[in-house]
Amino acid sequence: MASRPEIQAPPEIFYNDFEARKYTSSSRIIEIQAKLSERALELLALPDDGVPRLLLDIGCGSGLSGETISENGHMWIGLDISPSMLDIALEREAEGDLLLGDMGQGLGLRPGVVDGAISISAVQWLCNADKSSHEPRLRLKTFFGSLYRCLARGARAVFQVYPESIAQRELILSSAMRAGFAGGVVVDFPHSSKSRKEYLVLTCGPPSVGTAVPKGKGDDGESSSDDGSGDEDNQTVSVSDRHRPRKKQKLNRRGKGREWVMKKKEQMRRKGNVVPPDSKYTARKRKSRF
Numbered sequence: 001m002a003s004r005p006e007i008q009a010p011p012e013i014f015y016n017d018f019e020a021r022k023y024t025s026s027s028r029i030i031e032i033q034a035k036l037s038e039r040a041l042e043l044l045a046l047p048d049d050g051v052p053r054l055l056l057d058i059g060c061g062s063g064l065s066g067e068t069i070s071e072n073g074h075m076w077i078g079l080d081i082s083p084s085m086l087d088i089a090l091e092r093e094a095e096g097d098l099l100l101g102d103m104g105q106g107l108g109l110r111p112g113v114v115d116g117a118i119s120i121s122a123v124q125w126l127c128n129a130d131k132s133s134h135e136p137r138l139r140l141k142t143f144f145g146s147l148y149r150c151l152a153r154g155a156r157a158v159f160q161v162y163p164e165s166i167a168q169r170e171l172i173l174s175s176a177m178r179a180g181f182a183g184g185v186v187v188d189f190p191h192s193s194k195s196r197k198e199y200l201v202l203t204c205g206p207p208s209v210g211t212a213v214p215k216g217k218g219d220d221g222e223s224s225s226d227d228g229s230g231d232e233d234n235q236t237v238s239v240s241d242r243h244r245p246r247k248k249q250k251l252n253r254r255g256k257g258r259e260w261v262m263k264k265k266e267q268m269r270r271k272g273n274v275v276p277p278d279s280k281y282t283a284r285k286r287k288s289r290f
Helices: 017-025 027-044 064-071 083-091 123-127 136-150 166-178 258-270
Strands: 054-058 075-080 097-100 114-120 151-161 181-188 197-204
Touching: 017 027, 017 083, 027 064, 027 114, 027 151, 027 197, 054 064, 054 136, 064 075, 064 114, 075 083, 083 097, 123 136, 123 151, 123 166, 136 151, 136 166, 151 166, 166 181, 166 197
Parallel strands: 054 075, 054 114, 075 097, 114 151
Antiparallel strands: 151 197, 181 197
C-alpha cells in the first residue's frame, strides 16, 4: 500500500510539476473528484432558488472540484499552496479566482463574503508539522477561525477528509467547534472499506434545529435515516446577508455621568489621595478628535 501523500512531503513540494500534471491527467482521479465534489455541494444544502452563490474551494488544486461548482451555476474562489497545481488550473482555464496561499496561516478574506465552502482531501494536511514553526493545533485554530469569519451567518462548510486516526479526526473536529462552528461528521458507506468517505459538515453559527448533521449514505446509495423520512435531506440552509452586522456593544450608562465621577473623586479625597480639583470640564466626554 502506497504511503499517504501528506506523510511523504509538504503539499507544495509533493505536488510539483510532474505530480500535479499526473494527478490532473488521471481519468480515475477526475471521476473521483467529481463525485466527491457533487456530494460536498449536496451537503452544503444551498437554496434551490437559481441565485448563484460565492463558494470557497479550499485546496482547489488544478480546479477539478471547481469545475463541478461552475457546472452547478455558482461562482468560486480557489485557494491552494501548490504553485504547480495552480499553473495547471490556469492552463485549463478554470473559471474561478485562484489564490496561492497556506490555509494554515488563515484565509485573509473579508468577513461574511462567502456563502459556503468545500474542501476535498485537504484539511488533514494541517495535522502534520512540515516545518519547525508548524504547530498543528495552532494552524487548525487559525484556519477555522479565519473560515468562520469569512462565512455568511448560517452558511455551511463541507470538508471531505481522510483522517489518519481517530485522534486526528477528533483534533480537526474539536478545532472547528472551538472556532464557533456547529456540526459533525457524516460517513457515507460506513461498512465498505473501499467506498467509505467521511465529510465534516459545519455550520457558521451556534447549534440549532437548522444545524442538524445530515445522514450519511448507506450501501444502497440512499440516505441511511433510521425513520425513513427524507425531510432532513430536503432542508436547505438559510444564508443571511453577506455584510454581517457588527455585534452591538452593551452600554451601561447608569452611574457613568458627572454625578458618578464626582462621587468617586470625593471617595478618593477621603482616602487621602491627591485628586484634581473639580471644574466645568469634570466628567465631560472628549470629542474623538481635537
